[in-house]
Each structure stands twice: as C-alpha cells, then as structure tokens.
Amino acid sequence: MDIVKPRPARGRVPAALAVLTAGLLAFHRAVPNTPGRVGSVLESFLPWLGLAVVPLFLYGLLRRAPATLVALLLPVAVWTHRFGGLLPPPDAADPRDLVVVQHNVADDNPDPAGTARALAAAGADLIALEELVPDALPAYERALAARYPHHVVRGTVGLWSRHPLSGARTLDIKPARLTEPWSRGLRAVAATPHGEVAVYVAHLPSVRIVPRGMTSAGRDESAVLLGRAVARERLDRVIVMGDLNGTVDDRGLAPLTSRLEVPRRGFALSFPAGLPLVRIDQVMARSATVRGIDTLPATGSDHLPVRARIALG
Structure with missing residues (x-):
C-alpha cells in the first residue's frame, strides 16, 4: 500500500x-x-x-x-x-500659515540667480539655503533682495525672510573629528505676524553608503549638537530647516525628531533630484504644526527644493 x-x-x-x-x-x-x-x-x-x-x-x-x-x-x-x-494632499492653504522653503542649492550650481528667482516665486515667508559658496552668494543676494529684505548668512548656510530678523548667531554643530574651517549652522529670530519664532538652519555632514554599510558618525554627532541647541532654545516656537542628510525615520536624527514635529502630509522626496528616493531636506517645528510638505521643480542643484506650510496658532 x-x-x-x-x-x-x-x-x-x-x-x-x-x-x-x-x-x-x-x-x-x-x-x-x-x-x-x-x-x-x-x-x-x-x-x-x-x-x-x-x-x-x-x-x-x-x-x-x-x-x-x-x-x-x-x-x-x-x-x-x-x-x-x-499620501493625501496637504490641507487647503490657510492665509495664517507660515510658508517656508528649504533648499540645498549645491556648491556647483551653474545658475544661482535662476535658482533664487525660482525659489522666490514659491511665495514663501522664509527661505533656508545650504551650500552657499562665496562666489555665488552675491547672485542669491541680488535675486532675493526685492522680496526678502531681511537675510543672514553664516558660513555656507543662509536664511532669507519677508519679516525682520534679529538675534542671528552661528551654531556650533561641527563634529569633533573635523579640524578644517566648517560653519554650517545658524539661528535667528523671525518677527512674524503671529509672534516671534526661532529659526534654525543647518547642513549636517554627508553620509555615504559603501559596501561595509553607512558612514554617518559625523552626521549623527552634528544631530546631537543641533538637538541640544534646540532643547536650550528660550523661545517656545521653533522651526528647524536644513539638509539634514537623513530621513525622519533614521534613528540618527532622533535627537531632533524626538523634540520636534515632522510634516503630517507629503513624502516630498528630495534627493537625488533626477530620481528622488529619499527626503533628506527637512522642515520640523516645535509648538507649531507642519501641516504639509511638497517639492518644487528642479533647479541647478542635485536636491529638489521642498516647501512646507506651518500653522503657528
């Protein structure tokens, strides 16, 4: 059988x-x-x-x-x-929202003036830029001056604003292992129609994915320093913008994501510009709501600009 x-x-x-x-x-x-x-x-x-x-x-x-x-x-x-x-599109625009744009403009951008004009056309209240090299900085300043009369630059990062800025200072987020000159962080206070807001602009160190894994020690160290600066901020309302070289799910950014609110709507994949796979250009806030985030058309950079609407109520 x-x-x-x-x-x-x-x-x-x-x-x-x-x-x-x-x-x-x-x-x-x-x-x-x-x-x-x-x-x-x-x-x-x-x-x-x-x-x-x-x-x-x-x-x-x-x-x-x-x-x-x-x-x-x-x-x-x-x-x-x-x-x-x-996945759903951001809620309808509210005139009380603060609109911000974040963009790593790339140090080899062939058309900084054109990039600046494209960003200004987005109608933002605040524009944060990274990789501002000395040769290109005057082009950004000229192109943005009419719509953004207030701006501050520290090292290779800058902030342009429709509203008055005060209290600008450099943020020390430099990893200890770096010995060369390196300035990639600033803090300023924007006097918005809804009150004062502390605005942080940062460009954390790059990460690389190599055969042995990810090299992110410098990024992680800078994230800790930036997180400590935010924790010490005396103003209640805070906005952090920058190329943070990490996604909001990456535990390397936990010193920030544990203290700040991330966007509620929108993936806004921003890098690389030709085939966006991740959003490493971030907008986060404290005592405010990042209601949605999206990307703007490509510029001469390898990043896409991102735009976010923030409710300060």
Missing part, C-alpha cells in the same frame, strides 16, 4: 517573507545599527520596503497560494498605519 505524504501548504515561504516585511516596518528600531549602521540604512528607505508586497502578491495570485495572500494583509496594514497619512 502506497503512503501519500501530505504536501506542505503552498506559499509558506512567501507568507513568512510577508510577515518578516511587516516586522521590519513595525519594529525597525530593533534592527541593530552595527555593523555598518544597518539599522539606519533600513530606516532611510523604510517606505520603499512596502514594495516587497508587489512580487509576493503576484506570487500568491499566480500560484493560488491563500496563505501568502492572507499574510500580505499584515505588511499592508502596517505600511498604511505608518505612511498612509502622508
């Missing part, structure tokens, strides 16, 4: 992959950051992890594997919970 062994349920392996995907989405902080800061790498591209659902769904559909299809409900639910709120 032949004994027929029961075949394993079809789709167990894809179902397990679906559960693993959901686990990584929900518990990404449990992924260790050593070696190679693998946790930060995962968090930098966390929303894209949802794409794993597509091939698993096709497999379950074509192979008629109910276990896979049922298991896929878990990563879909987790992704929707984490990122679904970013």
Whole structure:
C-alpha cells in the first residue's frame, strides 16, 4: 500500500517573507545599527520596503497560494498605519500659515540667480539655503533682495525672510573629528505676524553608503549638537530647516525628531533630484504644526527644493 505524504501548504515561504516585511516596518528600531549602521540604512528607505508586497502578491495570485495572500494583509496594514497619512494632499492653504522653503542649492550650481528667482516665486515667508559658496552668494543676494529684505548668512548656510530678523548667531554643530574651517549652522529670530519664532538652519555632514554599510558618525554627532541647541532654545516656537542628510525615520536624527514635529502630509522626496528616493531636506517645528510638505521643480542643484506650510496658532 502506497503512503501519500501530505504536501506542505503552498506559499509558506512567501507568507513568512510577508510577515518578516511587516516586522521590519513595525519594529525597525530593533534592527541593530552595527555593523555598518544597518539599522539606519533600513530606516532611510523604510517606505520603499512596502514594495516587497508587489512580487509576493503576484506570487500568491499566480500560484493560488491563500496563505501568502492572507499574510500580505499584515505588511499592508502596517505600511498604511505608518505612511498612509502622508499620501493625501496637504490641507487647503490657510492665509495664517507660515510658508517656508528649504533648499540645498549645491556648491556647483551653474545658475544661482535662476535658482533664487525660482525659489522666490514659491511665495514663501522664509527661505533656508545650504551650500552657499562665496562666489555665488552675491547672485542669491541680488535675486532675493526685492522680496526678502531681511537675510543672514553664516558660513555656507543662509536664511532669507519677508519679516525682520534679529538675534542671528552661528551654531556650533561641527563634529569633533573635523579640524578644517566648517560653519554650517545658524539661528535667528523671525518677527512674524503671529509672534516671534526661532529659526534654525543647518547642513549636517554627508553620509555615504559603501559596501561595509553607512558612514554617518559625523552626521549623527552634528544631530546631537543641533538637538541640544534646540532643547536650550528660550523661545517656545521653533522651526528647524536644513539638509539634514537623513530621513525622519533614521534613528540618527532622533535627537531632533524626538523634540520636534515632522510634516503630517507629503513624502516630498528630495534627493537625488533626477530620481528622488529619499527626503533628506527637512522642515520640523516645535509648538507649531507642519501641516504639509511638497517639492518644487528642479533647479541647478542635485536636491529638489521642498516647501512646507506651518500653522503657528
């Protein structure tokens, strides 16, 4: 008599992959950051992890594997919970909102004046710029002067404003390992129609993804220094803008994201400009609501500008 062994349920392996995907989405902080800061790498591209659902769904559909299809409900639910709120367009513009633009203009930008005019056309109250090199700075100043009579520049970062600025100072966010001149942070107070707001502009050190992982020690150290500066800020309302070289999910920016509110609507992927994969150009706030964020058309930079609406009420 032949004994027929029961075949394993079809789709167990894809179902397990679906559960693993959901686990990584929900518990990404449990992924260790050593070696190679693998946790930060995962968090930098966390929303894209949802794409794993597509091939698993096709497999379950074509192979008629109910276990896979049922298991896929878990990563879909987790992704929707984490990122679904970013998908709807921002709420209708409110005239009481403060509109801000953040842009790393790139030190090799071939058309700084054209970039400045494009940014001014966005109608923002505040414009934060990084990678301002001495040769290009006069072009930005001339192009923005008419609409933004108040501005301050410290090192390679600058802030242009429709409203009066005061209390401008350099922020020391330089990593200890750097010995060369390096100035990438400033703080100023904008006298908006809704009261004074402390505005921070920062450009954190770059990160690199190499075969051994992510090199982000300098970025992480600068984020700690910037977070401490924000914590010491005497004004209640704070806006932080800058090229932070990290996403809001990346644990390397936790010294900031733990103290500040991030945008409620919009992905606004800003880098690289030709095929945006991540948003490393950030707008965050304290005692204010970043109601939405989007990108503006490309300039001569390798970053896209981002625009955010902030409710100060």
